[in-house]
Amino acid sequence: MPVEPLSQKETEERLAGLPGWSLDGDRLTRAYRLGSHVAATAMVVHIAQVQEELDHHSDLTLGYDTVTLSVHTHSAGGAVTEKDFELARRVEDLAPGHGAH
Numbered sequence: 421m422p423v424e425p426l427s428q429k430e431t432e433e434r435l436a437g438l439p440g441w442s443l444d445g446d447r448l449t450r451a452y453r454l455g456s457h458v459a460a461t462a463m464v465v466h467i468a469q470v471q472e473e474l475d476h477h478s479d480l481t482l483g484y485d486t487v488t489l490s491v492h493t494h495s496a497g498g499a500v501t502e503k504d505f506e507l508a509r510r511v512e513d514l515a516p517g518h519g520a521h
Contacts, residue, residue, distance in 0.1 A: 422495065422496070423493055423495060423496050423501045423502065423503055424496065424501065425493075425496045425497065425499030425500065425501055426499070426500050426501055426502065426505075431443060431500050434505045435448075438450075438505070438508050438509065438512060440452075440512075441508050441512075443500070444490065446492050446498050446499060446500065447490045447491060447492045447500070448489075448490070448491050448492065448500055448504045448505070448508055449488070449489065449490045449491075450488070450489050450508065450511070451486055451487070451488040451489075452486065452487045452488075452515055452516075453485060453486050454485050454486070454487065454516060455485065455516075456485055457484050457485055459485070459516070460482055460483065460484070460485050460486060460487050461482060463487050463514070463515070463516070464480060464482050464487055466514050467480060467487070467489070467511055467514070468480070470507065470510045470511065470514065471507065474503070474506060474507055474510065476491075476493070476503045476504075476506070476507050477491075478490060478491035478507060479491070489508075489511060491504045491507055491508070492504060
């Protein structure tokens with residue numbers, strides 16, 4: 421079943437429930453600052469595991485103590501879909517200080 425792009429209104433409504441996430445062009449984005457390079461690297465590994473579970477992958481950038489995600493759905497023509505928000509919610513759940521870990 422194809423994944424449908426979300427409307428601007430649907431995207432804005434979902435973003436309201438995800439503080440720190442924003443729309444940058446046609447992508448959902450979020451940057452996290454962690455306490456160290458090791459903590460940032462560990463978060464990348466956890467995000468990679470979630471992405472494999474969901475079979476949905478973001479562009480993921482590791483800095484010294486930062487992790488940045490940028491995601492949209494290629495199979496929906498590069499638009500933002502519910503799959504992107506599902507990934508964002510899962511990442512929020514594992515982010516230090518943002519949910520269970």
